[in-house]
Amino acid sequence: MTIKPLVIALGLITGSVVLSACNSTNDNKTPITDTQNLAAQHSDAKPVVYQVFTRLFGNTNSNNIPWGTKEQNGVGKFADFTPKALSEIKAMGVSHVWYTGVLHHALVGDYTEYGIVLDDPDVVKGRAGSPYAVKDYYNVNPDLAVNPANRLAEFEALIARTHEAGMKVVIDIVPNHVARNYQSLSAPQGISDFGANDDTSVTYARDNNFYYVTGEDFSVPSSQDYQVLGGEPHPLADGQFTESPAKWTGNGARAAQPHIHDWYETVKVNYGVKPDGSYDFATLPAQYAQLDYRAHYAFWQDKKLPDSWYKFRDITYYWLDKGVDGFRYDMAEMVPVEFWSFLNASIKMKNPDAFLLAEVYNPTLYRAYIEQGKMDYLYDKVGLYDSLKALMQGKGTAQQVLDVHASVKDIAPHMLHFLENHDEQRIASPEFAGDANKGKPAMVVSHLLSQSPTLLYFAQSVGEDGSEMAGFGKPSRTSIFDYIGVPAHQAWMNQGKFDGALLSEEQKALRAYYQKLMNMASFSAIAQGELVSTPVTTRSGQSATNVIGFGRQSESQRLVVISNFDADAPQTVSVTLPAGWQGNAIDRLEQHGQVALNNNQLTVTLAPLASAVFELEN
Template identity: 45%
Template structure:
């Protein structure tokens, strides 16, 4: 059986931090930080036992921070071009190094990361890390690059706004002027002359605080100042450098790359680089962060990327449905829009960019996201991602510093996460400090995820939408309920969820065409056995009489249909 991928996303700086100080805008000395070593065999085995197949470690690559590591030979940093005390994991200052914040022994930081990879594999899990190809930290300088490798920008002609062989874009004759920097340097100020273009395609020497002012855009041979003219022959120098970086990490037994803002990099580069990696490492997967549906199929064509984010489709619709802003029937349209590629879309309800389900800006309680998670996990054979703490109902309502109180867990500040810290319980990684509600939610996630690979129909079966058959069903509320079938032509499962705040007693019409579609024989009496909630009762079922079921608020059930 092909295994359905479940990705557990975590930021080591937050995940293993057991300090409860949490001073607003605190330093690493004040608030502490998680380390590679905190991700122990114990917790890795727990993550594996919870049904996950992969861990996406974010913030691994060395990125700009305000913490002084010059005593270890690392470059001096400038707070005015850094967001937060810890800095953004996506402002990489050295592609060939790992973040020293995460090391127990800074000189041994790479060895500690390699040991984490081995521990993760020993637990039966695979490792995904970020590739950040579109931009680098303003003060990028690699001290860990292999011998003979030149830095980005080292040979650039800075007198030219654009050259196909330059690594950066420039604003000749203009010095960088950041309009609003929340941090000031106690030492010499940062100077950039000429100014480089900013990472979010801001071709100005005066980026605002709304821009990604802490980063600079990499040049892949596209002339943005002249209608995005492409200059890909000869191969741009940036292509070669980034291709070598991907191979460097693949050689460290990485199992996959999540490619940050992949659509901001020319598709031609990915079509050139990914086959070169897969030629040597055929099992490595590539996952694209992408938000432009019109480009989805191009990024998947010829097996360039393995999977894409499904953010502007299923995530956005499930968020609106969960909040009561749209009818649940709209889920059908979101799925249909990617129907032929839905099995290659990554589903999620949280990640480091999005607000927590339990935040005041979303559902206020993690348990209210159960219906959305059932749909995310069960609609197809595609991968699913959970953000660390989501399964505990983490609220993300801290005011950490640069991040502010925005319903997200900070990626910019030194901090510890309440639910994760209590689950950690000084390295025990047990449930002793969790509340009853948190334990129940954790158990729900565990059961749902494990079920998706226990049941072949969920792991790699076909999908049949029951919504069209129930629009005229007066005993089925198509504004608040959603139902579908999954089958591998051997087992047949009915999945039904309730996005409403009250119990729904309903019937679900299953057309005879569904049984024909799945080649399921319907002779004899049928039963519906609940799988998600073991305490549920089996129900009698007949193909000629729709089953009557009860769905709890914000939740749902997975029923196995069988015939005697």
């Protein structure tokens, strides 16, 4: 979810967690108890997650009218993920497909003939709506179905096709907030809607699902800079939305009329955190940080817990039973870590191999959410992504990248690496790097630095620049709020042939580069190996500021990775290898051929933005 100013984030963790910096960069060993599960997932290759914005993937329409309807601008369907499309995704080394925007969220469109209540555009961002304003947790977005009445079955068929293609399925769970107009048409018998049994006469009660602004009605935020649907008329776009009493807004804003920059289209879910921040549930004893999910599961069995905890457990069980293999948790740090202990332990008891990924941005919380919250993986955004972006933009150094990675040495295998996702700017956008090729050395480092999973965003490998003005928000990010075509992706898709025939030669070369690189996830030195320090110096003997080098080794393989971030000039560098690293080095990535080592020194000249992945002959 796009980060905006937070008014209050209730109940993050119990106690305090200190981020410890380390000098060593050996990321192979970690004290986390559940690493056995990670090792099982990494047995043949480390995970590669392909994030795809489901609504946009199969759309062939290129009108791209700002604020356009789905009839004007088109919309992709589950059916567009054909066996051919999935095989091409798999060929990129992908192990997991994160289908973003699957759950039924609020949108501006008329599906009343299917019994779906109209959503009010005054509390919908964009025309297609935010995937993080979920309206019904027990069904999927009707936009994505060829036959909306059959939408759940169409998604179940996609799950089956994805599995047949040899990949696993990940979907979003948004625990911190739901759409203001939440209404499930598909909940199993005996499951009530969020808020259906709340006592709305009080601000807070433990088993209320929401917080309330008692005695006040909700008011739509006002702004001179923003017009609903870009000012286009709509019968419900009247600046009014009935909600009495008003609920707290998703980011914790407590006013009956939130600010236009609040998450006003959503309401905050109550997990038993009182308005003063104190907890209305049992806290997790410190020793549980060292215990596995089975112990966590047992701890919660005799506890009386807030209703929202059980609601989200039931939701995840529902999707696991449908064949979903894992979840990406939106804004997980805004939900108490004890809840994650309960939920993730419950999930692992049902599916020990479930893939659990959390959006957490505060480094001081990382270890708590992994050790106590039993997360498999967290975003490495504030550290690795931010430092790589700075280096790509000429604002950072190679050492800064290595230093931030060293600071998470003990949890490195748990930190998901990425250069693009739905929240971040496209590499090729002028606001980021302005050239997709500048992503090549950064992706080499991001992908090969650790055993951790790598996320590849759809159209990243063909240089999409996110320049389309879709409606809500600004270009540089591919819109998640409106109906839009994604030009570089459409060229690869080629009207559903998925053969890349319409790509330029430069785009074809970029995709081939990504394909070779991403499949290095199966190299043993990458999947199971440890990081080895290999200092990089220039001809003058100085530390290289824009060249990153490191080694990775397993029992059967030794690799030396070197990337030149200079976009204008070649760099000649010497890499000091550990004692015993002898023999010839063969580049497995580009065209550097074979390089001989001399007294544990590997000297190579890298062209601008070039990288090498040298394998040492045993």
